Amino acid sequence: MAFVAPKETYSGKVFEVAIGTGKTVAFGGENVLPFSAFEGNVPNRPVVAYEIQDIPPDDWPETVRKVYEGVSGDPVTWAKHCQDRLGAKAVALRLLGTHPDRNNRSPEEAAKIVKDVLAAINIPLIVLGSNNVDKDSLVLVAVSGAAQGRNCIIGKAQEANYKTIAAAAMANNHKLIAMSELDINLSKQLNILITQMGFDKEKLITDPMCSALGYGMEYTYSVMERIRLAALTQNDTTMQPPMLGDVGMYVWKVKETQALEADLPKWGSLEERGIAWETATAGGLLIAGAELLIMRHPAAVKAVEKFIDELM
Amino acid sequence: MLVIGEKLSIIAKRVREAMMKKDMGPIQEIATNQWKQGAGMIDANIGPAEDGGEELMQWMVTTIQEVVPLPLCLDTTNAKAIEAGLKVHNNEWGRPLINSTSNDPERFPILELAAKYDSQVIGLTVGKGGLPADAEERAAIAAEIMARAMEYGVPLEDLYLDPLVLQVATSQDHAVKVIKTIRMFQELNDPPMKTVVGLSNISNGCPKLLRPILNKYYLALLIYEGLTAAIADAHEVVETAKTIDVIMGNTLYAHSYLEM
Numbered sequence: 001m002a003f004v005a006p007k008e009t010y011s012g013k014v015f016e017v018a019i020g021t022g023k024t025v026a027f028g029g030e031n032v033l034p035f036s037a038f039e040g041n042v043p044n045r046p047v048v049a050y051e052i053q054d055i056p057p058d059d060w061p062e063t064v065r066k067v068y069e070g071v072s073g074d075p076v077t078w079a080k081h082c083q084d085r086l087g088a089k090a091v092a093l094r095l096l097g098t099h100p101d102r103n104n105r106s107p108e109e110a111a112k113i114v115k116d117v118l119a120a121i122n123i124p125l126i127v128l129g130s131n132n133v134d135k136d137s138l139v140l141v142a143v144s145g146a147a148q149g150r151n152c153i154i155g156k157a158q159e160a161n162y163k164t165i166a167a168a169a170m171a172n173n174h175k176l177i178a179m180s181e182l183d184i185n186l187s188k189q190l191n192i193l194i195t196q197m198g199f200d201k202e203k204l205i206t207d208p209m210c211s212a213l214g215y216g217m218e219y220t221y222s223v224m225e226r227i228r229l230a231a232l233t234q235n236d237t238t239m240q241p242p243m244l245g246d247v248g249m250y251v252w253k254v255k256e257t258q259a260l261e262a263d264l265p266k267w268g269s270l271e272e273r274g275i276a277w278e279t280a281t282a283g284g285l286l287i288a289g290a291e292l293l294i295m296r297h298p299a300a301v302k303a304v305e306k307f308i309d310e311l312m
Numbered sequence: 313m314l315v316i317g318e319k320l321s322i323i324a325k326r327v328r329e330a331m332m333k334k335d336m337g338p339i340q341e342i343a344t345n346q347w348k349q350g351a352g353m354i355d356a357n358i359g360p361a362e363d364g365g366e367e368l369m370q371w372m373v374t375t376i377q378e379v380v381p382l383p384l385c386l387d388t389t390n391a392k393a394i395e396a397g398l399k400v401h402n403n404e405w406g407r408p409l410i411n412s413t414s415n416d417p418e419r420f421p422i423l424e425l426a427a428k429y430d431s432q433v434i435g436l437t438v439g440k441g442g443l444p445a446d447a448e449e450r451a452a453i454a455a456e457i458m459a460r461a462m463e464y465g466v467p468l469e470d471l472y473l474d475p476l477v478l479q480v481a482t483s484q485d486h487a488v489k490v491i492k493t494i495r496m497f498q499e500l501n502d503p504p505m506k507t508v509v510g511l512s513n514i515s516n517g518c519p520k521l522l523r524p525i526l527n528k529y530y531l532a533l534l535i536y537e538g539l540t541a542a543i544a545d546a547h548e549v550v551e552t553a554k555t556i557d558v559i560m561g562n563t564l565y566a567h568s569y570l571e572m
Contacts, residue, residue, distance in 0.1 A: 189568060
């Protein structure tokens with residue numbers, strides 16, 4: 001008798017989210033575990049967005065800083081470079097310069113930067129704050145208005161600031177990232193609180209908080225896996241938004257992406273090591289269920305796209 | 313766990329009057345409330361309905377399903393009324409459930425109806441000779457009903473075994489026997505047999521203030537033993553059902569779980 005692979009069927013389905021207005025892109029929509037199209041329907045491939053900043057990436061390690069030399073001094077040039085030269089499907093603009101400890105840029109300045117970037121590109125834009133909960137609630141409100149009509153993703157809304165950010169995203173018809181700190185129950189709770197404000201659950205993206213390989217990635221992996229299982233096996237609609245892996249910013253600050261070959265010759269080429277670290281972290285989180293990744297190094301993005309090609 | 317909303321019973325004065333006057337308002341209001349509170353099925357109890365039962369059951373089925381997208385539990389001893397109800401039941405919202413057959417030969421025609429109309433059916437584990445003494449006797453009667461169901465062409469997965477909950481105020485020893493029975497019923501087949509109880513029977517005859525307390529704690533114990541469904545007031549038991557679902561790991565916990 002021929003072997004018949006056992007198949008699981010699930011009662012739930014991940015919401016499909018489409019972003020952008022020119023060249024749009026969609027992710028999510030599957031009713032099976034990651035890359036298990038043989039059991040059901042996987043309408044979209046995961047999306048990788050290139051991370052850029054409103055200020056030069058002075059604190060990025062040399063390996064990833066040098067690939068953006070000449071373009072990273074200005075967010076508009078940088079965004080266009082990602083779109084035109086690197087073939088980015090989406091760009092994630094992190095407004096790090098708004099942080100009170102950095103340039104303390106005003107919400108109005110941030111809004112203008114977002115407008116300028118949007119005017120220069122045709123691909124979808126993800127706009128991220130500086131992860132200062134007070135400042136983000138001002139900046140992201142201004143930015144939401146500036147990006148009105150462009151169907152962006154705004155983030156990140158957290159327990160301490162979700163009300164103003166969600167209201168602004170709702171008023172300007174954007175998608176919203178809801179981030180909690182590596183706790184599946186708090187992640188569910190935040191999604192509930194945001195939807196109780198009237199925000200459409202099908203416009204949410206869950207960020208259970210990322211972490212790099214070797215630095216707690218197994219926690220992110222496990223929370224993502226459990227979120228996806230709750231969505232599919234328990235048909236828990238609060239856990240059915242697609243998930244984000246904000247990979248680049250976590251990977252490019254760990255020792256393995258920075259330690260010099262001269263100091264640690266056994267670890268091999270620093271450049272290859274960094275790219276491999278970002279690739280491996282991203283690949284792991286895709287297997288756990290992430291549908292949207294934010295990454296930095298073009299070589300790592302290329303490797304992850306190939307990985308997706310082979311698994312789809 | 314499936315809650316079969318129980319508030320539409322001829323025993324309740326408001327419902328009885330609405331049934332007599334064919335006043336759709338109160339029936340639809342109660343059914344809608346049960347649905348909104350989490351009922352997955354609505355019990356339509358028209359009593360023995362010896363006169364005009366067929367017409368009354370059809371009126372109940374269409375009246376309820378006009379506003380609530382759920383299947384119904386057709387609750388009467390009148391087989392003709394059941395058949396009339398099955399004919400108009402909208403299976404788009406799920407398959408109906410007949411309440412009930414038993415091990416009394418007079419109730420076997422109900423199994424015929426279940427097979428003919430592809431309906432699910434409750435098997436009340438009583439026979440001709442009065443109430444079962446304990447869990448073992450209930451299980452023995454259940455086995456006979458199961459054999460009868462197969463004979464009539466009713467698949468065992470469409471049969472819900474009802475151990476018959478008795479009043480704690482008068483038959484206290486049966487309360488724990490019924491809990492034990494829920495476990496035993498499941499062991500009668502693989503996959504396990506489905507089970508159902510008429511929950512509020514436990515507190516029948518008790519002071520009004522005590523009734524919800526008895527109902528809710530009893531339900532928690534029954535769910536723990538694997539109860540599939542309860543005919544109960546959804547409004548009263550929704551908190552219990554959701555909380556037990558969290559404790560048993562069927563729902564992912566969040567601080568707002570009761571609001572979901």
